[in-house]
Amino acid sequence: MKTLIDFDVLKASELYLHTLLSRATGFDSGQHEVDINAVNIAPQYKFRLAQWSVLNQPEKQIKMSEVEAEQRQDIQRSADEARANQRLREYEKVGLEDTQENAQLIRDFVNNSAVKGYWSQEIVDAAIANLGPGKGTNQLTWKPKETPAPEPPAEPASEVEILEQWQLPLDADEYAMKRASVKALHDLIARRRKVTGKYIRPRGTFGSSIF
DSSP: OOEEEEHHHHHHHOHHHHHHHHHHHOOOSSEEEEOGGGSSSOHHHHHHHHHHHHHTOOOOOOOHHHHHHHHHHHHHHHHHHHHHHHHHHHHHHTTBOOOHHHHHHHHHHHHHSTTTTOOOHHHHHHHHHHHSSTTSOOOSOBOOOOOOOOOOOOOOOOOOOOOOTTOOOTTOOHHHHHHSOHHHHHHHHHHHHHHHSSOOOOSSHHHHHOO
C-alpha cells in the first residue's frame, strides 16, 4: 500500500527521516506516493515514517488541467441543456401539450436512456420520436389542430341595369317620377315587382295618386 508523502513538509519537520527516505526513493521535494513497507530503510524508521505520515497526510494536489476540463464539461452541459429546453419549446409551438404528464414521460426517457439524464437537443428529439405518434408509443398528448373558420360567402355581384333613355332607374326619386311619362312609370313598377317579388308603392303623393 502506497502512502502520499509531502517531502517538503517531511524535510521541515523530520530532517533525518527526509534524508533516509530521499536516499531510498530518489525524491527530494514535492508530493510522491511511497510504499513504506518496501522502502530500504531500517524498521524503526519505517515505523516513525508511518506514524508521521498519519499525522501529516497532505491534501492531494489538483491539477489545473483537471479543473479546466471540469469547467469545460460544465459549460458544455449548460449549453446542451439550453438547447434541449429550446427544442421542447419548439415542439410545444407545433402542438405538444405543456403538461406534467408529458414532462414526466420525457424526463423518464432521458434518465433511463444511454445518456443517463444528460439533456441535449438530440435526446429530446429521440424522446419525441419514441414517445410520440407514428413509429413511437403515442404516449405524449398533443393539442388538436385548429380548423380555420370558413370565409363568409361572397355577396352576389349586383347586376347593372342597362336602361333605355326613356326608362327610370329602380331607385328613382319622386322628382324624377313626376317628370316621367306614364309608360316609364308603368315600366318602373313592373321592374320593381320583378326585383322584389311584391308590389312596391312609390313614395310620395304623386305615386299614390295614379294607383
